[in-house]
Amino acid sequence: MSKGLLLFILVILIAAAVVIMPIFFGKDSLNQQHKVSLDIEKYQAQIESLHHAIDSCNLEIERLRNDSLYKENLLRTRYGMSRKGEHVFQMVK
Numbered sequence: 001m002s003k004g005l006l007l008f009i010l011v012i013l014i015a016a017a018v019v020i021m022p023i024f025f026g027k028d029s030l031n032q033q034h035k036v037s038l039d040i041e042k043y044q045a046q047i048e049s050l051h052h053a054i055d056s057c058n059l060e061i062e063r064l065r066n067d068s069l070y071k072e073n074l075l076r077t078r079y080g081m082s083r084k085g086e087h088v089f090q091m092v093k
Contacts, residue, residue, distance in 0.1 A: 023029060064070045 024031070026032075
């Protein structure tokens, strides 16, 4: 093989390395993209868990808003009504 052909092959290999290196080792490399996709999946799972917790809290809040015993307890504690001399009443939404 001639020196010209070896030089040409060497230049091709260096050019290929310059093009391929950022794909595997750069800031936006395949490895980094994989890590980011794993982080996204982890955060999505956390978001879904938080949505579930919020939904269950909202259900509990709605239940308490409609619970007449809870309302009666609030009236007793906030407005000083005692069982001994209280008037009979019924909470209706």
